[in-house]
Amino acid sequence: MSRMNYTVAIYSGNIPSTTFIENLIEGMSEKGLRILLFGKKLKDVSYKENVEIIATPQSELPLILFVIKEAGKLYFKNRNKLSKLLTSVKARNKSFRYFVKDLGAILPILNAAPDIFHIQWAKTLQVYPELMQLLDSKIAVSLRGAHINYSPLNDPELAEAYRSHFPKVDAFHAVSNAISSEAQKYGAVSNKIYVIHSSVRESLLTGDVHPKIKGTKLEILSVGRFHWKKGYHYGLDTMKMLKESKIDFHYTIVAQGDVPEEITFLMNEYDLSNEVTIIPGLQYGTLIDKLKSSHVLLLPSVEEGIANVVLEAMAVGVPVITTDCGGMNEVVTDEINGFIVKVRNPEAVAQKISALLGKTENELSLMTSHAREKIINEFSRQGQIEQFHSFYNKLATE
Amino acid sequence: MRIGLVLADLPQYSETFFKYKIKGLIAGGHEVIVFTSGNAGTKPITDYKVKYSLPVMKGNLVLQSLNFFNGILKTLIVSPSRVSKLVSLEKKEGRNFWEALKSVYLNSHIITEDLDRLHFGFATNALRKENIAETIGARMSVSFRGFDINVYPLKNPGCYKLLWKKIDKVHTISDYLHKKAVKIGLPESIPYSKITPAIDLTKFALKNDRGKFHDPVRIVTVGRLNWIKDYETAISSLAILRTDGIKFLYEIIGDGKELERIRFAVYQSGLDDCVKFLGKITHDEIVKRMEASDIYLQTSLQEGFCVSVLEAQAMGLMCIVSDADGLRENVVEGVTGFVAERRRAQSFAEKLIEIIRMSEPERIRIADVARMRVEDEFGIEKQNRLFNEFFLN
Numbered sequence: 105m106s107r108m109n110y111t112v113a114i115y116s117g118n119i120p121s122t123t124f125i126e127n128l129i130e131g132m133s134e135k136g137l138r139i140l141l142f143g144k145k146l147k148d149v150s151y152k153e154n155v156e157i158i159a160t161p162q163s164e165l166p167l168i169l170f171v172i173k174e175a176g177k178l179y180f181k182n183r184n185k186l187s188k189l190l191t192s193v194k195a196r197n198k199s200f201r202y203f204v205k206d207l208g209a210i211l212p213i214l215n216a217a218p219d220i221f222h223i224q225w226a227k228t229l230q231v232y233p234e235l236m237q238l239l240d241s242k243i244a245v246s247l248r249g250a251h252i253n254y255s256p257l258n259d260p261e262l263a264e265a266y267r268s269h270f271p272k273v274d275a276f277h278a279v280s281n282a283i284s285s286e287a288q289k290y291g292a293v294s295n296k297i298y299v300i301h302s303s304v305r306e307s308l309l310t311g312d313v314h315p316k317i318k319g320t321k322l323e324i325l326s327v328g329r330f331h332w333k334k335g336y337h338y339g340l341d342t343m344k345m346l347k348e349s350k351i352d353f354h355y356t357i358v359a360q361g362d363v364p365e366e367i368t369f370l371m372n373e374y375d376l377s378n379e380v381t382i383i384p385g386l387q388y389g390t391l392i393d394k395l396k397s398s399h400v401l402l403l404p405s406v407e408e409g410i411a412n413v414v415l416e417a418m419a420v421g422v423p424v425i426t427t428d429c430g431g432m433n434e435v436v437t438d439e440i441n442g443f444i445v446k447v448r449n450p451e452a453v454a455q456k457i458s459a460l461l462g463k464t465e466n467e468l469s470l471m472t473s474h475a476r477e478k479i480i481n482e483f484s485r486q487g488q489i490e491q492f493h494s495f496y497n498k499l500a501t502e
Numbered sequence: 503m504r505i506g507l508v509l510a511d512l513p514q515y516s517e518t519f520f521k522y523k524i525k526g527l528i529a530g531g532h533e534v535i536v537f538t539s540g541n542a543g544t545k546p547i548t549d550y551k552v553k554y555s556l557p558v559m560k561g562n563l564v565l566q567s568l569n570f571f572n573g574i575l576k577t578l579i580v581s582p583s584r585v586s587k588l589v590s591l592e593k594k595e596g597r598n599f600w601e602a603l604k605s606v607y608l609n610s611h612i613i614t615e616d617l618d619r620l621h622f623g624f625a626t627n628a629l630r631k632e633n634i635a636e637t638i639g640a641r642m643s644v645s646f647r648g649f650d651i652n653v654y655p656l657k658n659p660g661c662y663k664l665l666w667k668k669i670d671k672v673h674t675i676s677d678y679l680h681k682k683a684v685k686i687g688l689p690e691s692i693p694y695s696k697i698t699p700a701i702d703l704t705k706f707a708l709k710n711d712r713g714k715f716h717d718p719v720r721i722v723t724v725g726r727l728n729w730i731k732d733y734e735t736a737i738s739s740l741a742i743l744r745t746d747g748i749k750f751l752y753e754i755i756g757d758g759k760e761l762e763r764i765r766f767a768v769y770q771s772g773l774d775d776c777v778k779f780l781g782k783i784t785h786d787e788i789v790k791r792m793e794a795s796d797i798y799l800q801t802s803l804q805e806g807f808c809v810s811v812l813e814a815q816a817m818g819l820m821c822i823v824s825d826a827d828g829l830r831e832n833v834v835e836g837v838t839g840f841v842a843e844r845r846r847a848q849s850f851a852e853k854l855i856e857i858i859r860m861s862e863p864e865r866i867r868i869a870d871v872a873r874m875r876v877e878d879e880f881g882i883e884k885q886n887r888l889f890n891e892f893f894l895n
Contacts, residue, residue, distance in 0.1 A: 257769050258762040332763045341845055366729040368656045448738050
């Protein structure tokens, strides 16, 4: 296999996928790799011509026809594989519908046989174990947030699937060092794990980074969907303390989804209806404007990979306070380029807000300049693309 | 008296509250009919009459429409004048004809009965049934539970507006719950009786070895795995104990939606080896687990009253509860147990350490005072008497 002439399947199951994955596809297609995308097509996307989409139909009749066609193809290529696949998928599925659905997902991948099959969500290993068993490709798996950090704790079958498949994976991409060591508990081999951080858009790295906080109402912002792991209940504890200390502040939570009972309850108990606003999700551009007009970005999470919103705040020069969860301490160094506190400790966050208010303008500028420097050096889009490119090259030539 | 009791489900083993309430009323010479929508599949043998509401089938429009018209027609044939009265009462409240018909359907199991009083076991049970008591010429009353008052109205402001107009008395399990109901619109002129939950003291015997702690010390909580119980704070307080070098075993009894979240907190706090999730177990097994425990911990953000804490006090466990309103009425701080500041792990940890360092005689003294108070104030007989009074007057 020559270095440039290989195909990579970037597999998330959805076309298009999350921002992170779409960036990866775009970056790699610019590098001239041949890329295959499989799964459910959600809407039209215009990729470069070296990106090929092999979508699985979702409605019943087209799906059945698709499965018959793909099964026929595999029959002529490798009868043995087809029969193994049918046996295995049938054993797993009681209903005919899911049997067909699973075949529709797996068959086109086996037929296309890419050189590298890059699984974006580790749970895929449990959902479609046949990919590990029947695909001759090099298998790469990305290690992200919940899939590694807590789902297997509460799901012994998932943990077991990881333990049996991880040792056989050819290479892992980890979004942080923290998640890399977590994955090793399930048998991921350390010298096969490559830490490649996420990145921020270049456009955020322009403009000045001199925050002004003194003499105004402190605008605190948190961004991220409603989920217990985001720790908004701890965030509200902190706000209660700020209110008791008579600090003039306003807290905005930008979060998609229904406001959980718990959050409504705490806001009501703490009497924070004037101090806290919840905005149900914003367009990217508006969100960045909102971020730029805030005085501090707070991440009260109990679990993260590396939260992109913290990287974005650091890029645009907004001071950050984050909990030390997941890989956040690989980005933020306390008092140098932001503030970092232990998880589940709202008092500590309140103290950091006081510390922030006590800083001079020069001290703050120094902090935010360090933050931007960190992003430019370690979280740039270009750097990330280069790292992924060599990740695939290495895997292809091994 | 003929008393109708509207409940979401037939009382399960955990809901001793309603079970005793019904038994007590029957013993007091009343006739009791329970109206419910739940459990229609497995009809249990009861010593009281049970009537089930007509089924509501979500998703199957054809079947539901057929059911609907069939139900309305049958009800109309049996009691035409009451149906017309209910429809007119509903329309008076601004509900349109279709909504009024829907109410006829939802109330069809009650509408044919002649009752002196119709009592709703939960305020949320009374939604869309506000006019049925007046329709059948019964007086109407309601019991408040924690969720009814603390949580449901937050997302549904004004949901009890019509209910407040129709009831002539209220039963509350704690003073604060009544106060909170007044805050959300219950007129203060409506009389209320505070009747706390009660427990069967013979089932929760005082431990012989009370006050004597195991090594490692054994801590227990009984309750659904739900955000309002705030298990995360319990876990964080135990993490502080661990840092202080105190050895313990914590058992959580109950199941629920938040298992993943709580299990992650345990893992993240490095407490995997000393926290156990027992899931949902039988009532007898719960008593056994409590007997084998030293401390009962309840970190809830809010509670109506909390029977488990009462049971723990009856058995002589050292209780630490949060300062959520219902719990403050349940435990007398420093006398029958200890109260810590809710959501503050440090506060719970301090109380835990205080109890662990306390001498055995001191613990026994607290356990005995707690037992005595439960016997005096939270026994079944007293509850029965109060309920009979509630329904008589």
